[in-house]
Amino acid sequence: MYSLTPDSEIERYIEEDVPYGDLTTTLLGIGDEPGEITFTTRDRTVLCCTEEAGRVLAKCGAEVLSMLPSGTIAAPGTEILRASGPAAALHAGWKVAMNLLEYASGISTRTATIVERARAANPGINVVTTRKSFPGTKKIAMKAIMAGGAFPHRLGLSESILVFSQHTVFLGGLDPFLDKLSDLKKLAPEQKILVEADSAVEALRIAAAGADVVQVDKMPVAELAALVSEIRSRFPGVAVSAAGGINGENAAAYAATGIDIIVLSSVYFGKPADISTSILPVKSN
Known part of the structure; x- marks a missing residue:
């Protein structure tokens, strides 16, 4: 996977951790000593943000020697990233790179587990994620879920149509909205219309009105199975999503x-992924 994170964000990550230089490395007088940094998995991990971690180290003055790409399934003890350079560069990029790797790979590993289990039960299912990522981390979060085999449900409010009861209340309720659903489809013919139902009864009414996708929230599995069966029978062109x-x-x-x-x-x-780091001096020839 490519790194789409702009240089300005890579630099911001570094500036958060090293705003005025590295006091410890400076006082110890080791900044110019050559060394290598190595990142290794402790558990089975679906990797993410190795590319960004490598760019952090490069921005700090190190040279990336080897790197496994995001999306790689790494066994315990796998070396995933190695870089060389002066100790000052390695220490400046160490924790920033580590945090990116551990947090992003934690998301991608959890995602891969869910995708694997869901598709074992239903090979055709799509696994998508909401826009509830922590503010300011969306680029990393989206890369992580895609590395794990999922896709975004909604990146934001601008590119998709998902109607909640919090919307229809301004129209007088669900029924007045459903009466106008065909008009909404004409206004956005290139978009699918997703509508969330608060019950199985509402879900059937929404499907009957011609929504492209009926979404249910926190519906028990047995009730959901019965609902899916009825929608498949009566409204075969309507998809069902569960959240x-x-x-x-x-x-x-x-x-x-x-x-x-x-x-x-x-x-x-x-929990973040568990990744170990080694920083060692390199004897010059």
């Missing part, structure tokens, strides 16, 4: 209901 509380433990059960799309946020929150 709310879906994670690695229950993704397979939700996928097995026959839904088309799993929508989740859980991958953004959890």
Whole structure:
């Protein structure tokens, strides 16, 4: 995967950690000593942001010697990134690169687990993620979920149409909105119209009105399976997505209901990947 993070953001990551230089390395007088830094996985990890981590080290004055690309499934003990340079450059980029690798790879590894379990139960299912990533981290979060095999559900409000009850309340409720659904489709003929239902009864009414996708939130698996079966029978052109509380433990059960799309946020929150770092001096010839 390519690194689409602009130089300005790479520089901002570095500036957050090294705003006025590295006091420890300077006082020890080791800044000019040649060395190498190596990042290695401790657990099975789906890698993400190796490219950005390498760019951090390069911006600090190091040279990347080897790197595995984002999306690689790395076994425990795998060397994923190595760079050489003066100790000052290696120490300046160390923690910034480590944080990028651990947080992003944590997201991509959780995502890959859910995708694997969901597709084992339902090979045709799509796994997508919401816009609930921590503010300021969207580029990294989106790269991480794609490295894990998922895709964005919505990048923001500008590129998709998803109607909630918080919208229809301004129109007088669900029924007045459904009466105008055909008009909405004419206004945006290139867009799919997604509508969230608060119950199975609402979901069937939304499907009958011609929505492209009916989305349900926190619906129990047994109820969802029955709903999917009825929508498939009565409205075969309507897709069903399920959101709310879906994670690695229950993704397979939700996928097995026959839904088309799993929508989740859980991958953004959890333990970072465990990656070790070694910085060692290199004897000059």
